[in-house]
Amino acid sequence: xxxxxxxxxxxxxxxxxxIGIPELIASVIPEGREVLYHSENGLxxxxxxxxPEQRDHDLVNAGKKMVTAVEGASxxxxxxxxxxxxxxxxxxxxxxxxxxxxxxxxxxWSTGDPDALPAxxxxxxxxxxxxxxxxxxxxxxxxxxxxxxxxxxxPLTGKGVVNRIYTDLAVxxxxxxxxxxEEIAPGVSMGLLQERTGCxxxxxxxxxxxx
Amino acid sequence: xxxxxxxxxxxxxxxxxxIGIPELIASVIPEGREVLYHSENGLxxxxxxxxPEQRDHDLVNAGKKMVTAVEGASxxxxxxxxxxxxxxxxxxxxxxxxxxxxxxxxxxWSTGDPDALPAxxxxxxxxxxxxxxxxxxxxxxxxxxxxxxxxxxxPLTGKGVVNRIYTDLAVxxxxxxxxxxEEIAPGVSMGLLQERTGCxxxxxxxxxxxx
Amino acid sequence: xxxxEVDTIETALNDIRDGxxxxxxxxxxAGSPVELIHGLIDQGAKHLTVVNNNAGSxxxxxxxxxxxxxxxxxxxSFPRMAGSDAFGxxxxxxxxxxxxxxxxxxxxRIRAGGAGVSAFYTPTAAGTLLAEGKETRIFSGRExxxxxxxxxxxxxxxxxxxxxxxxxxxxxxxxxxxxxMATAASTTIVQVSKIVPLGSIDPECVVxxxxxxxxxxxxxxxxxxxxxxxQGCVYx
Amino acid sequence: xxxxEVDTIETALNDIRDGxxxxxxxxxxAGSPVELIHGLIDQGAKHLTVVNNNAGSxxxxxxxxxxxxxxxxxxxSFPRMAGSDAFGxxxxxxxxxxxxxxxxxxxxRIRAGGAGVSAFYTPTAAGTLLAEGKETRIFSGRExxxxxxxxxxxxxxxxxxxxxxxxxxxxxxxxxxxxxMATAASTTIVQVSKIVPLGSIDPECVVxxxxxxxxxxxxxxxxxxxxxxxQGCVYx
Numbered sequence: 001x002x003x004x005x006x007x008x009x010x011x012x013x014x015x016x017x018x019i020g021i022p023e024l025i026a027s028v029i030p031e032g033r034e035v036l037y038h039s040e041n042g043l044x045x046x047x048x049x050x051x052p053e054q055r056d057h058d059l060v061n062a063g064k065k066m067v068t069a070v071e072g073a074s075x076x077x078x079x080x081x082x083x084x085x086x087x088x089x090x091x092x093x094x095x096x097x098x099x100x101x102x103x104x105x106x107x108x109w110s111t112g113d114p115d116a117l118p119a120x121x122x123x124x125x126x127x128x129x130x131x132x133x134x135x136x137x138x139x140x141x142x143x144x145x146x147x148x149x150x151x152x153x154x155p156l157t158g159k160g161v162v163n164r165i166y167t168d169l170a171v172x173x174x175x176x177x178x179x180x181x182e183e184i185a186p187g188v189s190m191g192l193l194q195e196r197t198g199c200x201x202x203x204x205x206x207x208x209x210x211x
Numbered sequence: 212x213x214x215x216x217x218x219x220x221x222x223x224x225x226x227x228x229x230i231g232i233p234e235l236i237a238s239v240i241p242e243g244r245e246v247l248y249h250s251e252n253g254l255x256x257x258x259x260x261x262x263p264e265q266r267d268h269d270l271v272n273a274g275k276k277m278v279t280a281v282e283g284a285s286x287x288x289x290x291x292x293x294x295x296x297x298x299x300x301x302x303x304x305x306x307x308x309x310x311x312x313x314x315x316x317x318x319x320w321s322t323g324d325p326d327a328l329p330a331x332x333x334x335x336x337x338x339x340x341x342x343x344x345x346x347x348x349x350x351x352x353x354x355x356x357x358x359x360x361x362x363x364x365x366p367l368t369g370k371g372v373v374n375r376i377y378t379d380l381a382v383x384x385x386x387x388x389x390x391x392x393e394e395i396a397p398g399v400s401m402g403l404l405q406e407r408t409g410c411x412x413x414x415x416x417x418x419x420x421x422x
Numbered sequence: 423x424x425x426x427e428v429d430t431i432e433t434a435l436n437d438i439r440d441g442x443x444x445x446x447x448x449x450x451x452a453g454s455p456v457e458l459i460h461g462l463i464d465q466g467a468k469h470l471t472v473v474n475n476n477a478g479s480x481x482x483x484x485x486x487x488x489x490x491x492x493x494x495x496x497x498x499s500f501p502r503m504a505g506s507d508a509f510g511x512x513x514x515x516x517x518x519x520x521x522x523x524x525x526x527x528x529x530x531r532i533r534a535g536g537a538g539v540s541a542f543y544t545p546t547a548a549g550t551l552l553a554e555g556k557e558t559r560i561f562s563g564r565e566x567x568x569x570x571x572x573x574x575x576x577x578x579x580x581x582x583x584x585x586x587x588x589x590x591x592x593x594x595x596x597x598x599x600x601x602x603m604a605t606a607a608s609t610t611i612v613q614v615s616k617i618v619p620l621g622s623i624d625p626e627c628v629v630x631x632x633x634x635x636x637x638x639x640x641x642x643x644x645x646x647x648x649x650x651x652x653q654g655c656v657y658x
Numbered sequence: 659x660x661x662x663e664v665d666t667i668e669t670a671l672n673d674i675r676d677g678x679x680x681x682x683x684x685x686x687x688a689g690s691p692v693e694l695i696h697g698l699i700d701q702g703a704k705h706l707t708v709v710n711n712n713a714g715s716x717x718x719x720x721x722x723x724x725x726x727x728x729x730x731x732x733x734x735s736f737p738r739m740a741g742s743d744a745f746g747x748x749x750x751x752x753x754x755x756x757x758x759x760x761x762x763x764x765x766x767r768i769r770a771g772g773a774g775v776s777a778f779y780t781p782t783a784a785g786t787l788l789a790e791g792k793e794t795r796i797f798s799g800r801e802x803x804x805x806x807x808x809x810x811x812x813x814x815x816x817x818x819x820x821x822x823x824x825x826x827x828x829x830x831x832x833x834x835x836x837x838x839m840a841t842a843a844s845t846t847i848v849q850v851s852k853i854v855p856l857g858s859i860d861p862e863c864v865v866x867x868x869x870x871x872x873x874x875x876x877x878x879x880x881x882x883x884x885x886x887x888x889q890g891c892v893y894x
Contacts, residue, residue, distance in 0.1 A: 011660075034660050036660070036823070036869075039595070040525065040526075041449045041452070041595050042449075042598050043594075043595050044867045044868070056594065057646045057649070058452045058593050058594045058595060058646075059452075059594040060449075064449075064451065064452070069594070069861060071856045072822070072856040074825055074859075074861050074867040075594055075595065076597070076864075076867060077529075077597050077598065077599070077601040078449070078475075078525075078529035078599045078602055079529040079532070082526030082773075083530075083769075083772060083774070083841065085526055086530070086544065086545070086546060086773055086775070087773045087841060088774060115514070117502050117510045117513060117514075118501075118520070119500040119502040120500065120524055120525070121524075121525050122499070122526055123524075124524040124526075124527075124550060125525060125526030125546045128544075128545045128547075128548070129774055155550065156551075157550065223423070245424050247587070249633070250831070251761065252685045252834050253685075253831050253834050254830075255633055256587075267830065268687060268688065268882045268884040268885070269688045269882070270688075270830040270831050271686065271688050271831055275685075275686040275688070280625060282620045282621035283585055283587040283589060283620040283621060283623075283632070284625045285623075285625050285628035285632070286625050286626055286628075286830055286831065286833055287631060288765075288828075288835070288836070288837040288865070289685070289711075289761075289765035289834050289835045289838055290765040290766055292765070293537075293761065293762030294533075294605065294766075295631075296762055297537055297538030297539070297762055297766070297780065298536050298537045298538040299538060300605075301633075321787070326750070328738050328745075328746045328749060328750075329737075330735070330736040330738040330758070331736065331759075331788065332760075333760065333762055335760040335762075335763075335782050335786060336760050336761060336762030336763065336782045339780075339781045339783075339784070340762070340781075366786065367785060367786045367787075369785070369786065370784070370786075530773070530775065538780070539766065539779065540778075540780070540802045541779045542775045542776075542777065542779070543776040543777045544774070544775060544776070545776070561806070564776070570797070592862070594862075626829075627860070627862065627863040629862075
């Protein structure tokens, strides 16, 4: 899934990877592509996890995990960092999701449970700012409910912000007329995919390449 | 006049000096005071004019004249520089004037002449942003008209922005009830001062120290 | 003569009053001014409003300040931190108020407060719960939310080097909110690892010009919050 | 592989179209990208809107671009420059449009354009001619003017060093508007005195991160506009 998304990241892109599964993408970018990673806490040119000698509690990513900085990196403060995001300078942002709707609405910060401690972080800024928003998520929740829906029931992170969705079952493009199936995972039938999905899918035969 | 204004600039102040006569202040600050000069084109810690060896066309002040930078100076870009101004971080700004009103309105950017090329620079930002605005000006124009008026006839740079006025005849404080005479120049009578001024002056005997 | 160095943390924090709005630098544990926060716990000011991206972790630093009951309100983007219940417990009991702000909007509001920008329109959060009750307006076909500049009485921040003018540099991603908060407080108090002679910091590389700094404390061997949390430390 | 270096100014400016909005860095003569401006004169695009603090001086750089008749509109704070009538003459004849903006508002509008802030409220110019026709609103008892973010198609800027990612540093007060404009244009084209190997610029001292830069041209011995004006040069 991360590999499939990584294949779609062009050489020279500036990418912000959300906390969790999206972080895996950095390690599976195809050979020969140079991609720069932006971390919203003030680093452009984030490198891989540190070796034991490189560990530095003041060099962390947005998930507060220790990282490294590549040659050609730069550090800046939070307002400058979110200017890059809000100003549309990040090419691609890959985020996890609780729910995505067929019109590209994303819910990934709150279940709306009044007892839960609300926390939003930079997700709303990212979905409103990056040029392309990719969602990388399991197709269904742990309880087996589809995360791909006609409408999100959870509070939104952003309205109509998602461009592409990568799940364990398929790859979708969000287009004005709805969700287009771009690819289906090996062994998954269109019938099964539609059954596991909470909205009508648009399927173009020509695009039926397995992933 | 510049000397008199310089005497009122406390040790440790951060000061922005307007183009022209206000620039003279830097050279007459009383001994023992450390004052930092801000130049709105991106320099905090502006030093005196360069020696021939120090001349550098890329180290200039807001009037585009070559200057130097003191030890402990910093360079920053224009938006950061005006954040200092607009955000109220400059202690004192000293500006020239075409007209000042008794309620502290300042006119110093345009005579309103429709044939003149309008130009405003940073004056409006400075008068709206610095903590204290001092005006340093000849009391009367070259044609002998008072620059201190009940109301400015020229287009305003800012409304109710001036705190103190230093002229060749006197020093004034702008207070809610009007212009208070703080000091009168040697040999100038209150009668003469009032005669040369376009608004009623408030004069407190106790303050009648000559300058 | 300008010299912003203050000898002790106690002196530096002496005049912080009950009810003050305090910006605390740092992003999670990186760049958190732990010694200053502990000084504030010792100092004891109450009914504080704290602005920080998070809500602290473990039982040190900001989490300890919250546990000490000194904070009435937190303005932040992400109060959930692994291994800390200090904020969550008080919040669920209704004993602490939360203003949740998207991270970029929080940074921009602080920057606006420091830059004299009263308010601004941002597309962030438009159409979400966090925009409810806020004015919105369409610019170039996009819905934007009106957000107000944010100022504070005090900023407690951490930097790497300072000179006597208060010029500051930072270390890697410990920079984060620190320089922005330095601009937005009436009194900015900074802990640094080293105070260097005037002229030692390249004027091209100053991140926070001294104009924004009021008091500098030399904390030459700062403890890192991450290590304190790992070790299970509790303050005081 | 990321490499933003372009071999010739001609190639770098090739796609600038008639009617483009062009931000030109510099404050008066300091930091003015003279070689790029002369390249734009050679390239010939017309009906341009130019954003610059001034209106050029002498008969080189921006003044020459204006004299060449390529500029329909100027957005600036101070178009009066000693020793240059290029702008004034056209303006008085009604042949060029002027949008006069206070200098700090100009810088902030460009910053807002680059930072995705659609609009902001500033106290600057409230109650003056320059606020006429603009929305105003009271915040904390102060009248503020609503100003819109400003973007451009192209930014032509001057920096000191660049690496292949487009990270930039500047020289003294030649910095001025250059870093702000770099953020606000769809295509940012930079002339630098030297292109240095990746890793040569301290990550703590990068002023413009490469994310804002599209094309870098090495102009190893740039002429300074001030000297050209002193010498009475005329371009072309």
